[in-house]
Amino acid sequence: MIRVVLPAHLRTLAHVGSEVELEVEGRVTQRSVLDALEARYPMLRGTIRDHVTQQRRPFLRFFACEEDLSHEPPDAPLPDSVASGAEPFLIIGAIAGG
Numbered sequence: 001m002i003r004v005v006l007p008a009h010l011r012t013l014a015h016v017g018s019e020v021e022l023e024v025e026g027r028v029t030q031r032s033v034l035d036a037l038e039a040r041y042p043m044l045r046g047t048i049r050d051h052v053t054q055q056r057r058p059f060l061r062f063f064a065c066e067e068d069l070s071h072e073p074p075d076a077p078l079p080d081s082v083a084s085g086a087e088p089f090l091i092i093g094a095i096a097g098g
Helices: 008-014 030-040
Strands: 002-005 019-022 060-064 089-093
Touching: 002 030, 008 089, 019 030
Parallel strands: 002 089
Antiparallel strands: 002 019, 060 089
């Protein structure tokens, strides 16, 4: 099981707690995790990735094992500790302002 931690606004939209568990078939990548998340919680489609381009939304960041994975290719494998469920994949709402 893959553990995913969502920011508060997405938890509210999906009616879930701070962490969800997902079954991911095949390689564990950003794309496969987000595909599984959107399949299980269809109300999240378009909130994390653009509908057309599938690019990450500007004010969201992806982290795992204390590393920012936001600019990694979507099909790059996630760390083994995420694939095993030992560490969560974090979706964090970025903060902007001056």
